[in-house]
Amino acid sequence: MDFLAKLVLSVLITPLLYGLYLASQVLWPYVKSIPLRRRLAHLPGPPVTGWFILGNVPDLVRTPVHQCMAQWTERYGKIFKVELPNTTAVVLTDPEAVAQVLKVERFEKLTTSYQNMEKLTAEQQPNILTEPLSAYYKAVRRAVTPAFSTANLKRFFPRLLDITQRAMAGLEAAGPAAALDMDRLAQRLTIDVIGSFAFDRDFGATTDIAQPNEALQVVGELMTALQRMLNPLNRWFWWRKEARWLWASRRRYDALVRRALEDLRARPPAEHTLLHHLMHLTDPDTGKPLSARRLRCETALFWIAGFETTAHAIGWTLMFIAGSPERRV
Numbered sequence: 001m002d003f004l005a006k007l008v009l010s011v012l013i014t015p016l017l018y019g020l021y022l023a024s025q026v027l028w029p030y031v032k033s034i035p036l037r038r039r040l041a042h043l044p045g046p047p048v049t050g051w052f053i054l055g056n057v058p059d060l061v062r063t064p065v066h067q068c069m070a071q072w073t074e075r076y077g078k079i080f081k082v083e084l085p086n087t088t089a090v091v092l093t094d095p096e097a098v099a100q101v102l103k104v105e106r107f108e109k110l111t112t113s114y115q116n117m118e119k120l121t122a123e124q125q126p127n128i129l130t131e132p133l134s135a136y137y138k139a140v141r142r143a144v145t146p147a148f149s150t151a152n153l154k155r156f157f158p159r160l161l162d163i164t165q166r167a168m169a170g171l172e173a174a175g176p177a178a179a180l181d182m183d184r185l186a187q188r189l190t191i192d193v194i195g196s197f198a199f200d201r202d203f204g205a206t207t208d209i210a211q212p213n214e215a216l217q218v219v220g221e222l223m224t225a226l227q228r229m230l231n232p233l234n235r236w237f238w239w240r241k242e243a244r245w246l247w248a249s250r251r252r253y254d255a256l257v258r259r260a261l262e263d264l265r266a267r268p269p270a271e272h273t274l275l276h277h278l279m280h281l282t283d284p285d286t287g288k289p290l291s292a293r294r295l296r297c298e299t300a301l302f303w304i305a306g307f308e309t310t311a312h313a314i315g316w317t318l319m320f321i322a323g324s325p326e327r328r329v
């Protein structure tokens, strides 16, 4: 066979093989999950309307997940099942039942759903959120716990007030007629709170709420890029625009984390800060301080972990307060 024929053949065969590989990525997990699906068949749950292999994913794509879950809770009660391509998930919305389940040892830590959070930096390696209950995980957890102690949070409180007042001054300057994205403002707050609490630095996101801010921009963009990667098409077809966008956002975030850590090495953070604890942690796997790589991964995770979680909590709280004048103080 001459060179040209081989080339044409491989151009035709490569997509076919990749297609088969992708099909196996969906089919094999589905087949493996059949016994579990049978065991949970008795539970109530939303019907599967589209392709059986997709389960309830089309519903979750069409309607925002939290709204879907709220509707299903109303319809199917406190325990129901949701069919996913690789498993059947059991949803518990009863706090007492959740507390009981969390005490069962084999439910101690499920890291699979957070694998995406390893793609924060170029390293792509486990961090406190995605690492199972290993000696390394326990060491990081133990090391950062003092930063979250009540005494430490109380010490930090005046700084928190300063940051909030800075944001309030920005709101007042904008005036009552201004239309402002409160969730974005809450994100600015979280950038500065984490900046101060974790890094002992002022990232200035609340200094002028009308101005762009680099940390806000980079962290916010990475979060959006990570969310888009929940769509498996963006993971499998790595040449798609969204996938390339994730790489670019990750590179920018990586650079931000590296710069922050270089700055902290030159001017170490105060003893009560999160980064101080991480920088002085002995890695149980090596008996030495955390490698630069592990330190970058943990720093990247903590920065992200407190960002949208807290901002959305603030955003929703404000929305509910705004809708319930009798609850305002």
Ligand code: HEM
Residues within 6 Å of the ligand: 110, 128, 129, 130, 141, 194, 302, 303, 305, 306, 307, 309, 310, 313
């Ligand atoms: C309202 C705000 C927050 C919410 C709703 C929230 C939510 C959560 C949830 C649900 C988990 C458990 C994940 C799981 O194991 O399934 C978690 C873990 C974690 N969160 Fe948050 N979080 C918030 C704020 C923060 C902040 C401010 C930080 C740090 C600056 C943070 C750092 C972490 C870390 C490191 C873990 C992993 C803990 C471990 O596996 O031991 N979170 N968060």
